Amino acid sequence: xxxxxYNNNTLLILYGSFLLLLGSYVVYGSDSDSITKSxxxxxxxxxLYPDICYSTLSPVTRNLLTKKDVIELTITKTKExxxxxxxxxxxxxxxxxxxTRAKIALNDCIQMVDGTIQQLDTVMQELxxxxxxxxxxxxxxDLKTLMSTTITNKETCLDSLSHKDASSKHLRKAIVLGxxxxxxxxxxxxxxxxxxxDKDIANNNNNFNILNFNSKKEAVMWPEWLSAGDRKLLQSxxxxxxxxxxxxxxxxxxxxxxxxxxxxxxxxSRYVIKIKAGVYRxxxxxxxxxxxxxxxxxxxxxxxxxxxxxxxxGNTTFNSATVAAVGSGFLARDITFQNAAGPSxxxxxxxxxxxxxxxxxxxxxxxxxxTLYVHSNRQFFVNCFIAGTVDFIFGNAAVVLxxxxxxxxxxxxxxxxxxTAQGRTDPNxxxxxxxxxxxxxxTSDLLPVQASYPSYLGRPWKEYSRTVVMQTSISDVxxxxxxxxxxxxxxxxxLYYREYQNTGPGADTSNRVTxxxxxxxxxTTEAESFTAGxxxxxxxxxxxxxxxxxxxx
Numbered sequence: 022x023x024x025x026x027y028n029n030n031t032l033l034i035l036y037g038s039f040l041l042l043l044g045s046y047v048v049y050g051s052d053s054d055s056i057t058k059s060x061x062x063x064x065x066x067x068x069l070y071p072d073i074c075y076s077t078l079s080p081v082t083r084n085l086l087t088k089k090d091v092i093e094l095t096i097t098k099t100k101e102x103x104x105x106x107x108x109x110x111x112x113x114x115x116x117x118x119x120x121t122r123a124k125i126a127l128n129d130c131i132q133m134v135d136g137t138i139q140q141l142d143t144v145m146q147e148l149x150x151x152x153x154x155x156x157x158x159x160x161x162x163d164l165k166t167l168m169s170t171t172i173t174n175k176e177t178c179l180d181s182l183s184h185k186d187a188s189s190k191h192l193r194k195a196i197v198l199g200x201x202x203x204x205x206x207x208x209x210x211x212x213x214x215x216x217x218x219d220k221d222i223a224n225n226n227n228n229f230n231i232l233n234f235n236s237k238k239e240a241v242m243w244p245e246w247l248s249a250g251d252r253k254l255l256q257s258x259x260x261x262x263x264x265x266x267x268x269x270x271x272x273x274x275x276x277x278x279x280x281x282x283x284x285x286x287x288x289x290s291r292y293v294i295k296i297k298a299g300v301y302r303x304x305x306x307x308x309x310x311x312x313x314x315x316x317x318x319x320x321x322x323x324x325x326x327x328x329x330x331x332x333x334x335g336n337t338t339f340n341s342a343t344v345a346a347v348g349s350g351f352l353a354r355d356i357t358f359q360n361a362a363g364p365s366x367x368x369x370x371x372x373x374x375x376x377x378x379x380x381x382x383x384x385x386x387x388x389x390x391x392t393l394y395v396h397s398n399r400q401f402f403v404n405c406f407i408a409g410t411v412d413f414i415f416g417n418a419a420v421v422l423x424x425x426x427x428x429x430x431x432x433x434x435x436x437x438x439x440x441t442a443q444g445r446t447d448p449n450x451x452x453x454x455x456x457x458x459x460x461x462x463x464t465s466d467l468l469p470v471q472a473s474y475p476s477y478l479g480r481p482w483k484e485y486s487r488t489v490v491m492q493t494s495i496s497d498v499x500x501x502x503x504x505x506x507x508x509x510x511x512x513x514x515x516l517y518y519r520e521y522q523n524t525g526p527g528a529d530t531s532n533r534v535t536x537x538x539x540x541x542x543x544x545t546t547e548a549e550s551f552t553a554g555x556x557x558x559x560x561x562x563x564x565x566x567x568x569x570x571x572x573x574x
Contacts, residue, residue, distance in 0.1 A: 057085045064091045067216040068209040069447070077206065092213045093148055099206040100141045106199040107134045113192055122335050123188035126181035129339045130196070133174035136309065136375075137207070140167045140174075144210070157225055161218035162451070166377065166419065168211035169450040170397040173417040175204035176446055176483070177396070181337040211449045248565025251291060251315075251352060260317060263292050268299030277305045277316075277326060286310045296356060298323035304330065304343055307376070311348040318356030321385035321406065327359040331366030338391055342373035349398075351376040352566055357385030364389045364410060364433035374400050374418065381405055382568040388413070389432065395420045395454065399557045403568050408464055412442035414454060415482060421455045421553045423570060429476040429498055430464040438467075439505055441479030443486040453487035453517070454479075455551045458571065461527065462496035471498050477505040478520075481512035481538075489519045489551045491542070492574065495527035503533045513538055521548045548574060 061081070065074035077098045078091065085091050110130050119127075144167045151160050179200055182193035254260055265272035266280045272295070274280045280294045291313050298319040305326060307314055318324030328343040330336045344358045351374070362369035371388040377398035385406045386393045392409030395416035402422045407414060410432035414422070429438035440461065443454045461478075463471050476498045479488045504518055516538035520530060530541055542548045549555060553563060554572030563570055 054084070057081065057083075060085050060088060060091050064088055064095075064213050064216075065209075068212040069449075070205040070209055073202070073205050074209045077209075088213065088217050089148060089151065092210060092217065093145060095206070095210050095213065096141055096145050096148070099203065099210055100138060102199070102203045102206055103134060103137050103141065106196065106203050107131070107138070109196055109199055110134060113195060116188075116192070118188070119192075120186050120188040122184055122186060122337065123182070123192055125337050125340050126184070126189055127192060129181040129337055130178035133178045137171045137174045137203075139309070140171050141207075143167055144214075148214075152221060157218065157221050161214075161222060164214045164218065165211065165449075165451045166398055168207060168214060169417075169419075169447075169452050170375075171207040172204055172211065172447050172450060173397045173444070173452070175200050175207070176417070176444065177339055181339050184332075184337075208447050208449070211447065215449050249567070251566040254291065254293065254315060254317075254352070254354075254567055260293060260295070262295035262317065265295045265297065266301070267297040268301060269297075272297060276303055277301050278303055281305060281307055281311065281314065284311055284314055288313050291315055291352075293317060296324050296326075299325075301326045302328065304328045305345070307344075307346045307348045307351055309347045309349075313350040314348060315352040315354075316356055317354055320355050321357040321383060324355065325357045325359055325385075327357075327361050329360060329362040329366065329369070331360070331362035331369035333365060333367040333369075334362065338368040338370060338394070339373070339396075341368060341391075342370040342394060344371070345373040346376040346379060349377045349379070351379040352381075352568075353384055354382040354568070355384070357387060359385070360388035360392070362389070364436070366390070370394045374398075374416075376400070378562045380563070380566040380568050382566075389430070391415055397452075399562075401553060401557060401563055401566070401568070401570065403570055410438050411436060412439050412480070412482065414440060415442040415444065416454075417444035417446070417450070417452045417483070418454075419452045419557050421457060421551075421557055422459060423457050423553065425456075425459045427456065427459050427461045428464045429461075429467060429471075431466040431470065432474055436474065437505065438474060438476035439480045440477065440499075441488050442482040442507075443479065443488045444483040445485040445487050446483045448485050448515075450485070453489065453551075453556070455553075455556055456488075456490045457492055457552070459493045460496075461490075461493060461499060463498040467498070475500045478503050479518065480505040481507045481516045481518075484512045484515050485517070486512055487517040489517075489521070489542075490523060491519075491521035491548060491551065493523045493528075495523050495525045497526040499527035501529065501532035503527075503530070504536070504539060519547075519551075545574065 061078045065071045068074045182189045264280050266274045266277050284292050293315045296318050330341040343360050358372040360369040360371040368391040369388055371392050372386045373394035373396055375396040380401040383404045387408050390411040392413040395418040397418050400418045400420040403424055405425045408428045408430050441454050445452050513536040518539040519542050521542035552573045
């Protein structure tokens, strides 16, 4: 054999080095495995459903080095579950002898599940950039909003299938386990994101204190997420629209829906549709692929979009909306949205909003039961008129209504009026209804008989219902108890209902309900957390709309 160039001593040294290297690799691998297990354990303990969290992550074979790694993997696994749910729902479309309502409900579910998949993809993109793309407070708000909406979507799907007809019952039974499981996985992602971002914000607390606003400044300020250009559009009477709708044929279109259909998709710039005075009898949908649209009317008494879809008429609540705004950044001013189904129509929505960073100025929203569906994401209403009966401002958005005129109206026989029915199902969701600096009083038809039709500030639609009424003038249309239960003692311990510095005969809290979840805010810091500047303006978007707003108290 030829001489290899290595003697026995050299070979022994090389072999020993190899063993040391192998040992180091094993130790390192063992340490990495230990880090992964520790991260999974610490992450799962922050969630509401740790068993599902462990079962999702325990089969993991790759090393996870940070909490962000754990969250990203959980999102990937969650998306797989949601996609399987979508496949199940799509297969059910072919079920024979489905009722029309059940088919509509399935389409609601498809829209909701599709939206959730898109939102999970966006969360993954945002996480990869976190925390360098924008401020941590802004970034955290975006992430929590997206994940809060995924949970709301699950609830909406199941609510649409809650009707008592046989088809709806059958379909709900077929999908409920998958929907609930997917919703719990989304909840776990939200909890992990909240835990991570809350700690990051605490570590950078110089930048993330509760915002305080100068009282003189706030009189002319808008929410900061509205650009200077959008603020001008909202306030200025002299705007050159991209297209005009006119019922009399003097515009580019005679139907609002046709103008929306022709608007550009995925636009990053503002697209303005002027809607001239007239009554437009149609249903209008602004889909997710049409962001940054704006409607400008000729005044809420002059430009009216009206229809009459309703649950009594065979539709779902979600699909009954006269106007449904989903595309992000939607703005509207000087226009009325109406559902004319009447009190016998049961749930009949005038306006449904799932558009993130959307705002409405000097608009009318008029119907009876379920008038304004603040479905999801971040929304702002200022100087609007809102009238209805049962649960007439409802949903699970993060929404502030400011300087609005809110009026319970004459309901159907034996009905009661509830101004709000907020739908938060998870304590980590950053959602709630805030009514600030508004007026709550009876419509002229209710006023003479209001003693026969009691009106309340709200009732808890879902377990963690959250509503805050502050700095608002409340007439005696609101009964002394103030709030009404949903069903027995459901949610009375877990809801969050607060009142702060309200005035008027209906604002007296001495005879209010005594539920554990109700209370009066007694310190400014707690109240400040529900102002527009803190509750919905994490990305400073309100300023860009041009709508006037108060960001603080």
